[in-house]
Amino acid sequence: MxxxxxxxxxxxxxxxxxxxxxxxxxxxxxxxxxxxxxxxxxxxxxxxxxxxxxxxxxxxxxxxxxxxxxxxxxxxxxxxxxxxxxxxxxxxxxxxxxxxxxxxxxxxxxxxxxxxxxxxxxxxxxxxxxxxxxxxxxxxxxxRFFPATVQLRKWLSEKRIGRVLALEADFGVNFKAGPKHRINNPALGGGALLDLGIYLVSFASMVYTKQPEIIVSAVHKGKTGVDDQTSMIFQYDHGATAMLSCSSRVEIKTEARIYGTKGMITAGPIFYRPQTLTLQLQDHKPKTVHFSHSGNGFQFEADHIAKCLQKKKPQSDLMPLQESLSTLTTMDKIRKQWKLKYSNE
Amino acid sequence: MxxxxxxxxxxxxxxxxxxxxxxxxxxxxxxxxxxxxxxxxxxxxxxxxxxxxxxxxxxxxxxxxxxxxxxxxxxxxxxxxxxxxxxxxxxxxxxxxxxxxxxxxxxxxxxxxxxxxxxxxxxxxxxxxxxxxxxxxxxxxxxRFFPATVQLRKWLSEKRIGRVLALEADFGVNFKAGPKHRINNPALGGGALLDLGIYLVSFASMVYTKQPEIIVSAVHKGKTGVDDQTSMIFQYDHGATAMLSCSSRVEIKTEARIYGTKGMITAGPIFYRPQTLTLQLQDHKPKTVHFSHSGNGFQFEADHIAKCLQKKKPQSDLMPLQESLSTLTTMDKIRKQWKLKYSNE
Missing domain, CATH: 3.40.50.720 (NAD(P)-binding Rossmann-like Domain)
Structure with a gap:
């Protein structure tokens, strides 16, 4: 039958x-x-x-x-x-x-x-x-788990653009939100750095595979006392830099540009969930690769975790805990520069 | 006859x-x-x-x-x-x-x-x-004298993008030059800031019509002791910022992006001699204006001076001496942060 x-x-x-x-x-x-x-x-x-x-x-x-x-x-x-x-x-x-x-x-x-x-x-x-x-x-x-990000890391590890000397990334959203909204509310850990800046700090950490030696920053605090506009310069060994800015009050392009000794890579239009990568090598035509997917793209993260669990890995090797700890240490240093401490931390 | x-x-x-x-x-x-x-x-x-x-x-x-x-x-x-x-x-x-x-x-x-x-x-x-x-x-x-720059100033003075909250501009050239080349030679006032950075500082001065209240910077000095990569954050009243970077060792895009409460303006592809301006107002389609001209564009400056002289003006009102003095004061402050002094100044 x-x-x-x-x-x-x-x-x-x-x-x-x-x-x-x-x-x-x-x-x-x-x-x-x-x-x-x-x-x-x-x-x-x-x-x-x-x-x-x-x-x-x-x-x-x-x-x-x-x-x-x-x-x-x-x-x-x-x-x-x-x-x-x-x-x-x-x-x-x-x-x-x-x-x-x-x-x-x-x-x-x-x-x-x-x-x-x-x-x-x-x-x-x-x-x-x-x-x-x-x-x-x-x-x-x-x-970390978007196909474009995987491709970006591949290009970086292959040194396609040589040694990285400069990175620029921004993330600005005009929330138009009141004082009780999560982004402004200190009780909810409000502020542009924790909400948006984490993407920048983590991205810089991924590109340079280390934390900065020098951090300089400028901040503006809104009425509730949390940061609503933040600019940061990270400096690494031999003077390589990351210029990062985030804001909860002004719409700033969310493209990332990575400059190396041999060329540049642009990740965009939204660097933290990229759908386009452009590789521009010196004296070459730019090469653009498009990536498309359904939904917002959390499925790539979910599938990565599924694989980790199926393989009984103790943690992810693409987003290891030690790196999350390092980026939070960087965030702590930045907030210390501004004397921004939350009552509930 | x-x-x-x-x-x-x-x-x-x-x-x-x-x-x-x-x-x-x-x-x-x-x-x-x-x-x-x-x-x-x-x-x-x-x-x-x-x-x-x-x-x-x-x-x-x-x-x-x-x-x-x-x-x-x-x-x-x-x-x-x-x-x-x-x-x-x-x-x-x-x-x-x-x-x-x-x-x-x-x-x-x-x-x-x-x-x-x-x-x-x-x-x-x-x-x-x-x-x-x-x-x-x-x-x-x-x-200052390019038709696109004139148009840009007009848009800014008309508050087309509202109050300016953020500016980003960069100028990086890979000079591939030896230690005796002007860009590296301290005796010729070498260094990225004086050679390229002046464009950024002057542009920020034009956009904000003032000098920054707070300046933070990070520098890398090359073998001859002058700066070959420089990152700066300028902060103005109410936390508006300019993020500026220049380099004599890495090719960084020379586009400028100006973000206001109502939208953004992009000046490019080379902000200091712009041929394209894009005005992107919130909830509107971007509006791009192209400008073309012969040669490199020094003629606009020359013609401006001709008019000043014909009208017997004591100085230019588009590039006044007081502003040049203010931008040089800003440059002095930046160099002081890095302890970079030339023997011949």
Whole structure:
């Protein structure tokens, strides 16, 4: 009976797929959680298994919207769910440590939104807990996993543009937001640096594969006391530089330009989720490569984590914890220059 | 006799034209003097009358190349030439003060290449001498006079992009030059800041119509001790910024981007001699205006000076001496941060 035969094949295939599927639990139902959940549909080996919010009503609505089988009205219930392989911590950054620790101590792998914590000290605690509980932990620097970013790293490691001498990247959004909005609210870890600047600092860290020797910066603080415009110069050995600026009050182009001794690479139009790379070598015509994908692109991060978990890797080698710790240390140094400290860190 | 009548008309017309023509004397026969002399051909009311070099042979060759009626083997002879209205000082910047003073004291109007002097102290002496001798003096910031720059200033003064909050401009050239080349040679006032950075500092001064309140910078010095890569953040009131970088060792795009509360303007592809302006207002399609001209564009500067002289203006209102002095003061502050002082200043 060929019909039965086919259904058996399907059953076996489904069982294999299920084995390889990674079950995600989302902790927090805000804006970024929505985007992540929507992108999970494009993931090759990830499936949304449960969502959670402090409000059961909010969790239910989120679950309906994203077709999640389970909705929890508490984070504790989510991390106790035996069906969950990995928890995506999508709460505001002042809560990243607490919620990551909650999941880690429950034995769950954790993907924690960026910045991984408010400061390096907090992340160090999270890393220790992950080591102690023998679980996977990664900062949600989703930029790292885009096909264009993978290609960019390849060009850089092949020294296609020679030795990198200068990097320029910016990220400016005119939020037009009030004092209670996340971006302005000190209680929610507001400020352009933590929200937008983390992309710049992490990108510079990726390009130079190290932290700067010298950091100079200028800041403007808005009415709530957090930074709304930030300019930074990072200097590396032999005077190579990164010029980085972020703002929550003015729309600044989000292109990145990397200049080396042999040419330049442009990543854009949005460097942190690039769809175009242009390689311009001296005395050559520019070569532009286009990349396209469905959704916002969180699926590349989700699929990377699925592979790490399937291979039982203790952490990601593309976004290692040591690097997240280094970039947070750089962010700490910058904020120290401005005397910007949050009450909840 | 209509033929005679015509020739008389031509004679009268030529005589009027001659009266309005400004006679240029070029002091120094280097690279920039060559470009200036070539562009004078496109000037509406300027004529190359004489050239001078310390080497008579060099002056002769230059005069032949640019069809100058007179060639002098000394600068003293040039400034004594009664036929010369204005002297273009085109020697390296450590000689700007000395050569400008020579011409000023001979009663000549002076266009002095940028930077107008090595430091503000030197320029102050030049300004005093110009006032005492009642002659016109201007820094050769030729960028100011391009049709695109005029249009850009118009848009800025009309607040088309609202209040300016951020400016980004860069100027990087890979000179591939030895230690004796002008750009590296301390005796010739070498270094990226004085040679390329002056364009950035002057451009920021034009955009913000003031000097920065806070300057932070990072520098790399090459083998000869002068700066070969320089990054600067200027901060103005209410945290508006200029991010500027220049380099003599890496090719960095020379585009300028000006961001305001209502939109942005891009000046490029070479901001200091722009041929394209793009106005991008929020929620509008970008509007690009193209400008084209003959030669390199020094003719716009020459024609501006001709008009100033014809109107007997004591100085230019588009590139006033007070502003040149302010930008040099900013340059002095930057160099002080790096402890870079030239023996001949």
């Amino acid at each position: 060929p019909a039965l035969h086919e259904s058996v094949k399907k059953l076996i295939s489904h069982s294999i797929m299920s084995k390889n599927l990674i079950h995600w639990g989302i902790l927090g139902c805000g804006g970024i959680a929505n985007t992540f959940a929507a992108d999970l549909r494009h993931s090759q080996c990830g499936r949304l298994a449960a969502v959670s919010s402090r409000s059961k009503r909010k969790a239910n609505a989120f679950a309906r919207k994203h077709n999640a089988p389970v909705a929890y009205g508490s984070y504790e219930e989510l991390v106790r769910d035996a069906d969950i392989d990995v928890v995506y911590v999508a709460t505001p950054h002042p809560m990243h440590m607490e919620h990551s620790l909650l999941a880690i101590r429950a034995g769950k792998a954790v993907l924690c939104e960026k910045p991984a914590a408010m400061n390096a000290r907090q992340l160090r605690r999270m890393i220790k807990a992950a080591e102690k509980n023998n679980v996977f932990l990664m900062e949600g620097m989703w930029s | 209509p033929a005679l009548h015509e020739s008389v008309k031509k004679l009268i017309s030529h005589s009027i034209m001659s009266k309005n023509l400004i006679h240029w004397g070029i002091l120094g026969c280097g690279g920039i003097a060559n470009t200036f002399a070539a562009d004078l051909r496109h000037s509406q009311c300027g004529r190359l009358a004489a050239v001078s070099s310390r080497s008579k042979r060099k002056a002769n060759a230059f005069a032949r190349k640019h069809n100058a009626p007179v060639a002098y083997g000394s600068y003293e002879e040039l400034v004594r030439d009664a036929d010369i209205d204005v002297v273009y000082v085109a020697t390296p910047h450590p000689m700007h003060m000395e050569h400008s003073l020579l011409a000023i004291r001979a009663g000549k109007a002076v266009l002095c290449e940028k930077p107008a002097a090595m430091n503000a102290r030197q320029l102050r002496r030049m300004i005093k001498a110009a006032e005492k001798n009642n002659v016109f003096l201007m820094e050769g910031m030729w960028s």
